[in-house]
Amino acid sequence: MLIRLCLALFVVALMPVKVASAAVILQYHHVSETSPAVTSVSPAQFNEQMQYLAQQKFNVVPLAEVIAAIKQGKALPAKTVAITFDDGYRNIAENAAPILRKYGFPFTLFVAIEPIEKGFGEMMDWNQLQALADAGATIANHSWGHEHLIRRLPNENREQWLARIRDNLERTEAAIKQHTGQSVKTLAYPYGEYNTDLQQLLQQMGYIGVGQQSGAAGQYSDLTAIPRFPVAGAYANMETLKAKLNSLNMPVIAQTPTNPQLDLSDTQPVLSLKIVMDDIQKSQLTCFVHGQGKQLPIWVDADTFTIQAQKPLPAGRSRYNCTAPSKSQSGYYWFSQPWVRPLADGTWVQE
Incomplete structure (x- = not known):
């Protein structure tokens, strides 16, 4: 009996460890008590969140490691997280970086150049960015002037627009x-805005595109629209963040439409998703429409459903979010589709 037990334990030890095919990417802007609440967490909140990652033994890795795994179709260890910051505010160097050093966590900082070159008071300068890079941070692309990249200039045609964005x-x-x-050729879309033309441009240039739509990243993610979970304001709540940290990569294998930029006439887009159902609790798959609350999906067949806003989406940015619990593990599969639509006259919301 003892010999059989020892043999069984030996066989179990040789079995491959089950790994997850998803990673959660966190997106921050400010870590400060004096910056706008809607884009901020306080230093105390940030420390609590990083402490939780450390205590719960999350696998915090550089964003490049997550991207490499998606490219190569490799699974990542369970509880993998990457930490990112957008814009390059000075409070990241002053308040966030010391906390990250304390826990030994890598991070990526997406910066726009014009605010640095013009010496805007709340932004880091090149010396601070160089110091962070020397200490192990990754510095990446957030456009020259934090522009709305999908917007064309007056009388600018498609080819001229694409040439301008490439430059x-x-x-x-x-x-x-x-x-x-550093040159990692990874772009965080300013405002999280992109369209299929911009995605194709990035692909041609050999760039990765990172959005601001929610969801776990993994083998089913588009490398020109990798999701992140924004952490700020109402989304900085520790309890809701815990659920997001354990989210899974929704296995979407077909989608219509794929372009987040809506035409003037398309105010209530019908989103169709085909998903791998093996581990999905189908009866509990639920979607949410920006500003309109919970909506149940309409199943077209065994693995394809549609979701549509019941009222016109507002001009500007909005999303459809869909989640479903896993059959085999704790956590929810999570997918978010961003939308951007112009005003009725074809112009854009001013920001």
Whole structure:
């Protein structure tokens, strides 16, 4: 009996460890008590969140490691997290970086160049960014002037617009390389806005695109629209953040439409998703429409459903979010589709 028990334990020890095919990417802007609440967490909140990651033994890795795994179709260890910051505010160097050093957590900082070059008071300068890079931080592309990249200039045609954006991103990447020695060719879309033309441009340029729509990243993620969970304001709540940290990559294998930018006439888009159902609790799959609350999906067949806003979406940015519990593990599969629509006259919401 003892010999059989020992043999069984030996066989179990040789079995491969089950790994998850998802990673949660966190997105921050400010870590400060004096910046706008809607884009901020306080230093105390940030420390609590990082302490939780450390105590719960989350696998905090550089964003590049998550991207490499998606590219190569490799699974990541369970509870994998990457930490990112957008814009390059000085309070990240002053308040967030010391906390991250304390826990030994890597992070990526997406920066726009114009605010640095113009010396805006709340932004880091190149010396601070170089110091962070020397200490192990990744500095990445957030466009030259934090522009709405999908918006064309007056009388600008598609080819002129794409050429302008290509130049914008290349100049930004060159400035980052000049000042920090880094060039990872990863763009965080300003405002989280992108469209299929911009995605195709990034693909041609050999860039990765990172959005602001919620969801876990993994093998089913588009490398030109990788999701992140924003952490700020109402989304900085520790209890809701815990659920997001344990979310899973929704296995979407077909989607219609794929373009987040809506036409003037398309105010209530019908989103169709085909998903791998093996581990999905189908009866509990639920969607939410921005500003309109919970909506149940309409199943077209065994693995395809649609969701549609019941009222017109507002001009500007909005989302459809869909979640479903796993059959085999704790946590929810999570998918978010961003939308951007112009005003009725074809112009954009001013920000």
